[in-house]
Amino acid sequence: MQSRRVVITGMGQISPLGMDLDSFANALGAGVSGIRKIESLPADALPSPYAGEATEFTGHIGDFGDVSKEQTRSIRKNLKVMCREIQMGVAAAQRALQHSGLAVGDYDPEKSGVIFGSDYMMTLPEEFDKATAACLNEGGEFAFEKWAEKGLPEITPLWLLKYLPNMPASHVAIFNDMRGPNNSITLREASAGAALGEAMMTIARGHADVIISGSTGTRVHETRTVHTFLQDPINEGSDEEAGRCLPFDLNRRGMVIGEGAGALVLESLEHAEARGAKILGEVLGQSISTGWNADRTADRPTAIANALAIVCRDAGIKPGDIQHINSHGLGAQQSDWDEAAGLTKFLGDLANKTPVIAMKSYFGNLGAGSGIVEVIGSLLAQQRKTLPGTLGFATRDPKCDLNVGCEPQEISSDGVFVSLNFSPQGQASAIAIRGV
Known part of the structure; x- marks a missing residue:
């Protein structure tokens, strides 16, 4: 089957830098950090009181953008079975659809779908408060033998729906009548690139005309x-x-926790042109690779180098064609060393020439949500023809001989960039995108 070209026509994001695209782009351009004192948790009880919280997102229906009356009723009804991660993912997807100009009825439901990435989702402790209390013995200790009879009846029957990682894609598909391909990918930080790559291939091989691809996560x-x-x-x-x-x-001390979600509307070029959509970029290639040593430890440098080589092959480009790399850039010592080793192996003589940006310097590690938010950051930077610097970068680590800078630099709007993310377990995903 002849491969079809896949373009981006809509973007939506929820992050520590706000919820609309302009505020996000303005913060990147002005070098504003979204990392602040934690508000949602008892900061004094934690080893660090700082985090990149999406403080503007409240879960109120207004956070989902300009949704129709029917969608408003449906979303409101289902909010009670969505944890915060799911809510952020759904909100980002709805905002992306609105940005694309697509509404229910504008596409064939059978040829439209959703592919979302996420972390594994953890239950809040209070979900089990009553159940646990019902199983205490006279000494105030938990008695497991009481669980079936006394504990389980105290748990809300639908509690699990709030934490299933396939629910972002399910909710988005239901709210928007998208009955085509639907998939959920959980590979920690590599989830976003894997989901976007799967969405690209689904459209390219003709199984869908429209796919909402996103990711959501939290630490x-x-x-x-x-x-x-x-x-x-x-x-x-x-x-x-x-x-x-x-x-x-050189003076980095570790990663900073964060939360957020992003979503892109992907269409076949033919579908986008037929409806007169504004094209924001084209997804040229995708890849995912896992590196593993003989002693069963992660080989992240190999996974990174392989993922980058494969994405270039898939996109039909060479390392020298890459305008910039939006790196994983965790800010942790070994992680950055591994990434630098993988990038150097892939880039060779271009390692200290190809611009590298690390957007986690602005908002911390959003988990699975990071990758799509970072892609949106690169697309917005191309629209403004200015690549922001890596926030706070001052003293290069000699073991990270890369072209990382703190100052903004001019870029073209139609260059090819690569987004890279990887997990601690050695799974790396990469996406190649050309701006317009």
């Missing part, structure tokens, strides 16, 4: 934050430096 959560601080390389401390994410900088 700001009663349970997830605890897990993150126990498992991941966090920038800890109570000083102001604990609130700075400094990818590839």
